[in-house]
Amino acid sequence: MKIDAHQHFWKYDPVRDAWIDDSMQVIRKDFLPKHLKPILNANNFDGCIAVQADQSETETHFLLDCAEKNPFIKGVVGWVDLSADNVEERLVHFSKNKLFKGVRHIVQAEESNFMLRKDFKNGIGKLSSFNLTYDILIFPTQMEAAINLVNTFPNQKFVIDHLAKPYIKAGKIEDWKTKITALAKIPNVYCKVSGLVTEADLKHWKIQDFYPYLDAVFNAFGVERILYGSDWPVCLLAANYEKQLHIIQNYVKDFSKEEQSKIFGENAIKFYNL
Numbered sequence: 001m002k003i004d005a006h007q008h009f010w011k012y013d014p015v016r017d018a019w020i021d022d023s024m025q026v027i028r029k030d031f032l033p034k035h036l037k038p039i040l041n042a043n044n045f046d047g048c049i050a051v052q053a054d055q056s057e058t059e060t061h062f063l064l065d066c067a068e069k070n071p072f073i074k075g076v077v078g079w080v081d082l083s084a085d086n087v088e089e090r091l092v093h094f095s096k097n098k099l100f101k102g103v104r105h106i107v108q109a110e111e112s113n114f115m116l117r118k119d120f121k122n123g124i125g126k127l128s129s130f131n132l133t134y135d136i137l138i139f140p141t142q143m144e145a146a147i148n149l150v151n152t153f154p155n156q157k158f159v160i161d162h163l164a165k166p167y168i169k170a171g172k173i174e175d176w177k178t179k180i181t182a183l184a185k186i187p188n189v190y191c192k193v194s195g196l197v198t199e200a201d202l203k204h205w206k207i208q209d210f211y212p213y214l215d216a217v218f219n220a221f222g223v224e225r226i227l228y229g230s231d232w233p234v235c236l237l238a239a240n241y242e243k244q245l246h247i248i249q250n251y252v253k254d255f256s257k258e259e260q261s262k263i264f265g266e267n268a269i270k271f272y273n274l
Contacts, residue, residue, distance in 0.1 A: 001043065001045065001046045001140070001229075002044060002045045002046050002264050002265045003046065003047050003048060003074060003228075003233070003264070003269060003274070004040060004045050004047075004048040004049070004228065004230050005048070005049045005058070005160075005194070005227040005228060005229040005266040005268040005271075005272070006049060006051050006161065006192050006194040006195075006230065006231055007036065007048050007049070007050060007051065007229065007230050007231065007232040007233075007265075008050065008052075008053045008231075008232070008234065009031055009032055009033060009036070009050055009062075009063060009066055009151075010026060010031055010054070010059075011030050011032070011062075012029050012030050012031075012051055014028075016054060016056075017054075017239050022219065024133060024209065024237055026207055026232060026236050026237060027065075027227055027236055027237065031039075031072060032066070032231040033066050033069070033070040033072070034047070034231075036048065036066055036232060037070070037072055038206060039232070039241045040072060041098075042061075043221060043241065043242065043245060044217070044228055046072070046265070047071075047072045047073065047074040047231070047274075048071075048072065048073055048074065048076070048267065049074060049075050049076070049077060049101070049118055049272060050063045050067060050073050050076050050077070051076075051077040051104060051135065051161075052077060052078050052079040052104050054079065055079050055105070055106060056147065057078075057079065057080065057081075057090070059078070059079060060076070060078030060079050060094065060100075063076045063080070064076050064094075064099055064100060066095050067099040067107055067139060068097075068099065074099075074272070074274045075100075075101035075102075075253050075272045075273075075274055076099050076100055076101060076102075077101060077102040077103065077104050077135050077272075078094060078100060078102075078103060078104075078131070079082065079103065079104060079105065080094060080103050080123075081123075081153055082103065082105060082122075082123025082126075083117065083119040083120050083122075083123055084117075084119075084122060084123070086116035087122070087123045087126055088126050089126070091130050091132070092130075095130045095132070095251065100132070100134065101133060101189050101272040101273060101274070102127075102133030102134060102135060102139060103127060103132055103135070103271060104134070104135035104161070105120075106137055106267050107136065107137055107138050107142060108137050108138055108139050108142070108165065110142075110187075111264055112141055112142050112143050112145060114142075114143045114145070115136075115138075115142070115146060115148075115149045116145050116148055116149065118156065118252065121149070121152065123165060123204065124149065124156060125153065127156055128155050128156045128157075129225025129274060130204040131274060132158060132178065132212050133157045133158070133162050134156060134157070134158050134270060135158075135159050135160070135169075135192075136149075136150075136158055136159065136160050136161060136164075137161045137237075138160075138161075138164050138165070138168065139164070139165050140164055140165065140166060140174070140175065140176045140179070142164075143164055143176070143179040143180070144179065146164070146183060147179065147182050147183055149187060150186050150188065150189050152184065153188075154186075154188060154258045154268055155188070156188060156190060157188070157190070157271060158189045158190065158194065159190040159191065159192055159227065159271060160180075160183060160189065160190070160191045160231075161190060161192050161194060161195065161196050162192060162195030162196070162199070162231065163180065163192070163194075163195070163196070163199075163200055163213060163217055164176065164179070164180060165182075165195065165200060166215075167197065167199070168196065168199040168200040168205075168209055168210065168213060169200050169201045173212055173213065173216070175214045176213075176216075179216060179221045180216055180220055181216070181219075183220075184217075184220035184221045184225070186221075187269055189219060189225070190221070190225040190226070190227060190228045190267065191217055191220075191221045191225060191226055191227070192226075192228070192229045192264075193214065193226055193227070193229070193248055193263070194227075194228070194229030194230065194231045195229070195231040195234070195235070196213070196244065197235055197237075197239045197243075197244050197247070197264075198209050198231065198232065198234055198235065198238050198262075200238065202237055202238040203238075205238060205239075207247055207250060208266070210247055210251075210274075211251065214251050219242075223259040223262050224267065225267065226267060226270075227263070227267045227271060228248055228263050228264050230243070230244060230245065241250050
């Protein structure tokens with residue numbers, strides 16, 4: 001089964017979605033399951049994981065509703081306030097729905113040590129008892145905190161979204177490479193090859209721009225802990241679905257069929273308990 005392990009749905013709201021600024025006109029509209037399904041079909045994908053893009057339980061309910069009505073959505077990574085006093089109660093509530101697979105917080109918008117706050121770590125510590133994963137969305141400046149966090153919770157499954165957003169456009173790699181390698185040494189951490197094109201020069205990227213970063217990730221994590229994700233529709237800022245997919249397909253073209261199957265589905269099934 002082929003799985004796109006990272007994409008988003010939303011009904012565009014100019015207030016809630018204020019992060020979609022004037023330079024992002026192409027994604028200033030609704031993106032719903034009916035828009036994605038034909039794209040997945042055309043590219044021979046069987047399903048996807050819908051990931052939160054808004055810090056609200058309202059959106060988590062919306063994504064779960066989408067998944068219940070569209071069987072190709074195999075799981076939801078939603079948002080729950082992990083810092084809240086009632087976090088366990090909220091996890092009980094959402095875990096009643098078997099399509100609720102994990103939690104994410106937009107940590108990239110927080111200060112560098114946000115993940116090390118006592119209240120946030122308390123929430124992270126609750127996830128494994130519900131068999132829930134955690135998606136780590138950070139910038140390279142927050143990787144040190146991520147290393148600290150994942151070492152604190154050896155029984156929690158973590159996945160790094162978008163390779164931790166390396167500075168591809170600027171060509172910076174060394175510090176990021178050191179830290180992504182350190183993260184990969186921790187066995188309960190996986191990595192998504194996703195969101196590449198939006199970290200590059202949006203209008204002028206070349207496929208070769210991504211290879212040093214992919215080399216680092218594949219050397220560090222191996223094929224057992226890497227998941228493919230499109231980051232659709234955010235990827236549309238720099239590439240259509242097929243173009244961003246081709247970057248990864250081209251990179252792994254000489255891998256065995258078994259290895260490609262892991263990257264494009266089996267690892268996602270294992271990680272998210274699909």
